[in-house]
Amino acid sequence: MKLTLHVWRQKSTSQKGAFETHVMDSVSPDMSFLEMLDELNQALITNGKEPVAFDHDCREGICGSCGVVINGRPHGPQRATTACQLHMRSYQDGQEIWVEPWRASAFPVVKDLMVDRTSFDRIIQSGGFISVRTGSAPDANEIPVPKVDADKAFDAAACIGCGACVAACPNASAMLFTAAKVSHMGLLPQGQPEREQRVLSMVSTMDEEGFGSCTNHKECQEACPKEISIDYISRMNRDYVCASKNKG
Amino acid sequence: MELNSKIPSGPIQDKWDSHKFNLKLINPANKRKYQVIVVGSGLAGASAAATLAELGYDVKCFCFQDSPRRAHSIAAQGGINAAKNYQNDGDSIYRLFYDTVKGGDFRSREANVYRLAQISVNIIDQAAAQGVPFAREYGGMLANRSFGGAQVSRTFYARGQTGQQLLLGAYSALSRMIAAGKVKMYPRTEMLDLVMVDGKARGIVTRDLTTGKIESHAGHAVVMATGGYSTVFYLSTNAMGCNVTANWRAHRKGAAFANPCYTQIHPTCIPVSGDHQSKLTLMSESLRNDGRIWVPKKKGDTRAAKDIPENERDYYLERLYPSFGNLAPRDLASRRAKDMCDLGQGVGATGLGVYLDFSDAMKRDGEATISEKYGNLFDMYERITGENPYRQPMRIFPAPHYTMGGLWVDYNLMSTIPGLHVLGEANFSDHGANRLGASALMQGLADGYFVIPYTIGDYLAREELKDVSPSDSEFIETEKQVRQKIDRLLSIDGTRTVDSFHRELGRIMWNHCGMARTDKGLKEALVKIPELRDEFWNNVRVLGEGSDLNQSLEKAGRVADFLEFAELMCHDALTRAESCGGHFREEHQTEDGEAKRNDEEYSHVSAWEFTGVGSTPKLHKENLEFENVKLATRSYK
């Protein structure tokens, strides 16, 4: 396949970026999207040009490192698929492809296609945990968890923290990410003691980090490679209201 | 170099308890005066950093990913073992211990393995309390499955994402300690060398991967939990960033490297599709519980799987290992797949693949049941290959997956360098020559949550440790060496990319130090590797600057270390003239092609001392004593 690639190049956070165009002559349909970028980079280096920087690690759709906007869609066209798992058989000969980084003020561009997502870590640090010291846990079967609750908690816990939800949202909101963690823990008996404090702190950190608010576009759910449902956002909103009231 | 394993005396079931009692303690108020450097935020590193911080130590934690949550542990799929015996099917600490020693082909330390089996039960309690959403039965109790050839169901799992959920548990504990100001986290920061003061590990030199800044960090002890090195083969199931750099740098400073040649080749991975391939994807071993493995009986049979009648198929694992069948251990399943392909019975365009077929299971249990169990894996397979495993069998082939070898550690998880502790896949300790499925997660978390928190205190309490700081000459000198290496890499300006060298090294290793090894092949590799290394240092092209985010430079440093380490792996494989577990020497096999151990001569750990690049490393042996498990030929017939 022959493809025309427009890739975002930006030297650093403070410098301005722009698209750079490359024509790729022999793309195999069996390549993953990132392998196609690898090939581009090999060619760039051979021609004395600096390769395109992009985050990636597991290449199995689980670490959440990779993440680029492809023709306007985070992680590209395939449902429930990260960029590393997207394969070039989704494209046709002669197609033009635009690749750019996540765009959100809470995710500043580090270089080319890489962004700084440490704001997500800070949201978790503000309450995305159950305080249990190592060694203090009771026997695991002393806390029975109904299977339906465990399954629902799992669906939320499946979040890989890639940031596609933020990139897809017109307001660059991190509601889906935050709601997934709040719900994962809030659905489990172990998560009850800190449930109210957790939602209050995580939501407030989310706001401080500069993420936008949710105005129900549902784009996040569409873009999420783990298909996390926006029902968790409603659930978090209810928890939040409840916790705020109780706090008085 | 002295190898003192410090295995406590006494009956095996009492060793750990009595050892814990004998370990020195540090007064709670004094712990914060001790700085501990933890390199790595995978299961081993994150659990260690969080727990040490909870105890009161002042912890710094490092990882090269942009967040600690993305460490390679996240990719583990199948599950974690624990001797809970919740299924009432005859499991016990002793049985898990026994299975692990046997599975490791009698090349691990009994005392370490027994402790691991004991601690396994606490790990599940800890993880469940953290909110890890393990699979449950309808009554709300934890579910288990049998995994990797075990005859009891002792594996706990969270769908096909057990590693992810356990790591997110450890990451949440770590995040809590970061928020409390007890851990300072350094993401996108790579350790490039170890700093020694008075013969002890006292710090590290790092490169900030965003700004390129080289910096030193001083501490009272260093804990490395930097993972495995399967990426020495270039193509493996490991994440792209996995590397041997931290281990290799420590080895160069005096840490013995144990059993580097013990590599696990996993039987169920998606075959290579072309030269562009950057990594191989593992299909969870759990698939072998329901899938049947076969190849056509006829060589070079190009018919579609569905057109090959039942009597023209060879279900070779069921034929060769009637009692274990498709669940035969990983090393056997991998080698038999290779044999079939070598005989010309392989499937797929390259002939390097065998079928994993679910049609019988779907007939028996219905498509819905199979989809509930393996749906996510089937989807992943289809995404990668474009083929639907509900309609045609999967194609699988073995790929490098896990490295049992690693830095030598004593019972306290301390290397031969005082103060340098090594946890998780980075050490060599518990799996002998072959790791059983679902045991790596167990070991990483055992090391981090439940072993190092005890043993490091003993080290800190016993040693006289003077104050050191990054302005001391030892730190400045190490920083200088790190800078020189970077400058050299940037100044070569040759014609070949870093990746092209890595690929070539990978091919050498796969052909000569992979699934089957020979004296001749290993000697050939020992000629080719130094040649490739020389070419690398004369002809690699690394563009850009050191004072900037530079992914080629990061890779170049890692590949440079692999090019030294690969030689050690081959030396180790060459000197171990026997077959055991993941190390298969063609000269040493039984008539029917099974591994032939030589307990008389090789019942030892090979711990290697660095003697210089390109110079033959020095071998030290730690003899393995088997007092509880009788040495036997591993038979799965």
Ligand SMILES: Cc1cc2nc3c(=O)[nH]c(=O)nc-3n(C[C@H](O)[C@H](O)[C@H](O)COP(=O)(O)OP(=O)(O)OC[C@H]3O[C@@H](n4cnc5c(N)ncnc54)[C@H](O)[C@@H]3O)c2cc1C
């Ligand atoms: C696809 C796959 C599936 C698996 N499934 C299972 C399973 O089902 N059950 C099981 O028990 N095991 C499984 N394993 C094995 C298991 O996942 C690993 O052995 C284990 O997670 C390793 O954990 P770790 O903490 O030792 O290292 P890792 O998780 O690899 O973490 C290494 C850490 O060290 C950091 N690091 C490395 N080098 C440096 C450096 N120089 N400077 C700074 N930081 C550095 C990294 O950033 C990372 O944080 C699987 C492995 C793979 C590849």
Ligand code: FES
């Ligand atoms: S590289 Fe890990 S999710 Fe894509």
